[in-house]
Amino acid sequence: MNKQKVINQLKDKYPGKTIIPLPDEMPLEILCEVDSSSGHPEYSVAVSIIDKSDLHYHKKSTETYKVLEGELDLFIDGIPHHLKSGESIVIKPYSYHYAVGNETWIECRSEPGWTVKDHLLVKEVTPKIPVMSH
Numbered sequence: 001m002n003k004q005k006v007i008n009q010l011k012d013k014y015p016g017k018t019i020i021p022l023p024d025e026m027p028l029e030i031l032c033e034v035d036s037s038s039g040h041p042e043y044s045v046a047v048s049i050i051d052k053s054d055l056h057y058h059k060k061s062t063e064t065y066k067v068l069e070g071e072l073d074l075f076i077d078g079i080p081h082h083l084k085s086g087e088s089i090v091i092k093p094y095s096y097h098y099a100v101g102n103e104t105w106i107e108c109r110s111e112p113g114w115t116v117k118d119h120l121l122v123k124e125v126t127p128k129i130p131v132m133s134h
Contacts, residue, residue, distance in 0.1 A: 001051045001103055006030050014047065028052045037113020044113035050101040055122040061110040063091040070104035096122055 003021055010019050010032045017034055021027035028051045037044040050072065065074060066088035074081045074089060076097045081089055091097050099106070108114075 001027060001030070001049070003027055003030065006049050006103065010047070010049075037110070037115065041113050043109060043111045046108045046114065048106050048108055050099050050104050050106060052101075053099045055096060055098040057096050057120055057122060058093050058110075058118045059120065060093055060112055060118050061114060062093060064109045065089055065091065065099070066107045066109075068105040068107055070101055072104045072106060073100045075099070
């Protein structure tokens with residue numbers, strides 16, 4: 001991903017908004033808080049440019065991903081979904097998910113609004129339901 005090019009495009013499209021490269025040095029995802037939850041906790045809107053996001057889930061938030069430019073492979077609980085420009089998908093709470101793109105621009109709407117406390121990284125995939133042994 002061309003970090004500086006993407007950041008400049010975001011600054012042009014969304015002046016004055018917070019831009020966060022993840023990780024900072026060689027980002028695989030750059031996000032821009034277009035409408036943060038600080039003024040209204042019931043929702044937030046971000047634009048994210050994705051090469052690959054980390055596997056994570058949310059306890060509270062339902063997210064809607066809408067592809068703005070490019071194509072996105074989104075994996076929700078291990079199930080692949082291929083999205084093209086203009087298509088969207090809803091991700092429910094407690095769904096493990098990550099995305100793979102090629103400088104793919106998406107809009108992410110979270111309800112309630114996104115918070116750091118509700119963005120839980122998954123280090124290793126474990127069953128969400130206890131497995132009973134005989």
